[in-house]
Ligand SMILES: Nc1ncnc2c1ncn2[C@@H]1O[C@H](COP(=O)(O)OP(=O)(O)OP(=O)(O)O)[C@@H](O)[C@H]1O
């Protein structure tokens with residue numbers, strides 16, 4: 139890619155890890171309370187909210203695009219009003235949030251208040267009725283949110299506050315406006331002021347901007363009359379007041395606690411009854427998850443089978459005197475399904491489930507973390523047989539500290555150890571702990587009788603990803619012809635949460651396109667989005683940049699096409715996405731568990747293709763900065779080949795622990811080794827990169843015509859799939875629908 143283009147497994151893995159990190163950060167529970175979990179998972183909730191938000195903006199966008207209303211329609215609105223016609227009004231209002239309003243007083247002299255007759259008139263009633271209907275209010279909410287947003291940003295604060303939805307006009311002004319426009323229908327009079335309004339518009343014929351503002355004012359007038367907006371506004375006020383009250387209360391509690399600690403009263407726990415929180419338990423009937431819902435991590439599932447069996451029939455084990463582990467550690471990166479597994483254990487066994495997160499035991503106050511642990515285990519013990527799940531156990535069970543600064547940090551962990559030691563024979567409690575940093579855990583936690591079993595959860599392999607895809611595609615309306623295996627091949631490094639997200643994104647896209655089924659193209663689209671961020675709607679407006687991108691990407695493509703060991707091409711595009719201007723993507727034929735020297739070399743050659751192409755076409759003075767990430771990945775491969783993988787004959791198989799102090803940019807810092815060795819390593823890396831560059835150059839020189847043709851086609855069609863790439867390279871005619 140220009141800047142980001144090549145899907146390398148490592149990059150994919152890093153990216154997917156990053157995205158699940160993000161999602162777990164977003165969905166992280168607030169500390170201080172045991173989470174009551176529903177089986178949908180917290181991530182799901184965040185996603186729902188996110189998709190809701192997209193929908194609303196889209197609706198507003200659509201309304202904005204649809205604005206085609208003739209002014210005559212606006213004026214006769216009261217008699218033939220319907221929701222479709224109102225949507226454009228909303229868009230006007232939406233725009234109205236940004237443009238400056240023209241005061242209605244400027245246009246109408248009549249300044250009397252709203253008459254009683256008018257309030258009782260059919261017209262008014264009808265407008266009120268429609269304003270209260272659901273679709274309209276939904277749109278309205280988006281707009282009001284926008285207004286409140288402006289308010290919080292400090293724009294026009296006072297004025298907006300004084301009118302709520304009404305924009306910049308005061309309430310009485312708007313009353314007047316409505317009154318002027320809609321004459322009492324009962325008297326049979328035509329809306330005379332409507333005529334005035336029309337005349338006013340005609341007066342400004344040709345001055346589109348003023349007309350627009352007039353219309354905005356008009357639509358505004360409608361809205362200001364609906365009391366429900368005020369309610370919305372006051373709801374916000376009330377919410378604000380409530381919030382302040384809560385803050386004040388918290389402040390009071392904290393001050394009180396600090397005071398009681400300072401005065402040496404109580405143990406520091408006694409005074410905390412006010413903060414006491416009962417852990418939430420999830421009843422067996424609420425834990426709907428079973429092992430069938432967990433795919434792609436079969437080894438971990440198998441290992442936990444034993445635990446389920448024990449929970450189901452403890453006597454079978456205890457009769458023989460067999461002891462099952464009290465604690466099982468689930469170890470693996472975020473988003474891989476550890477929480478899901480734990481829930482499935484409880485679900486399969488049909489026993490109560492307690493879930494909490496290690497971060498909830500943070501030592502806010504002396505002894506509070508330990509107390510929470512005690513509470514949790516007390517409740518669990520009352521149940522007899524159950525599963526306790528402690529997510530992020532590293533944050534409670536991190537290595538104990540002897541630091542003067544954290545004299546109480548050990549209390550929580552000691553309490554946890556004591557509780558686990560204290561299980562008696564008839565308490566069939568299994569504690570599952572999840573962590574992705576096992577080396578951070580206190581050794582004492584992993585001793586016999588505590589968390590002495592470790593279940594490693596690995597990212598799903600090809601079959602695993604296919605199973606997870608099947609699972610989630612089964613939950614949406616999907617095209618039966620989707621080649622799921624191909625998608626699975628193209629999602630190396632994705633974990634369960636990523637795949638769930640991918641299917642969800644694809645379904646959203648399909649819905650947005652008005653399709654009846656989720657199709658393969660939506661899944662690929664979603665994959666690219668998950669990997670590289672959202673697509674830029676428009677082409678980069680600069681022709682030169684586009685040509686540069688086209689040659690650069692075509693360069694990667696040609697080198698990949700003519701390099702035997704390179705990963706097969708999937709598609710090439712010059713449509714910008716996230717930070718990249720274009721990219722070339724690849725999908726391996728089969729899952730790669732190991733990389734050969736030839737494959738790594740091919741990967742470097744392909745990475746070089748972009749810059750080499752720029753140099754050949756535009757000359758060495760006109761190469762761009764867009765190849766930096768290509769170089770970065772090539773350098774990383776070369777460095778690893780020389781220092782870690784024994785793939786340089788000159789250096790041999792010795793592994794060098796090189797400290798890269800530049801975040802892996804490839805400009806390495808070598809420690810501990812003699813200057814001669816350092817030099818040799820350096821020159822080997824340089825040689826590998828140079829050879830790669832030369833190979834790429836040779837391919838592009840030999841296939842100059844095809845390279846140029848491919849760039850041309852990219853300029854024309856923006857995106858080419860592997861079949862189309864082949865057609866172009868084979869010199870066949872390519873004729874496909876041109877993108878807008
Ligand atoms: N193997 C899987 N099979 C099916 N769905 C999965 C799988 N892995 C993850 N998911 C989906 O992703 C969501 C998030 O996964 P989960 O919370 O279990 O991951 P985790 O490993 O516990 O991550 P974290 O460390 O961030 O808590 C799950 O609720 C589930 O919907």
Ligand SMILES: [Zn+2]
Pocket residue numbers: 139140141142143690694748749764765768
């Ligand atoms: Zn590139």
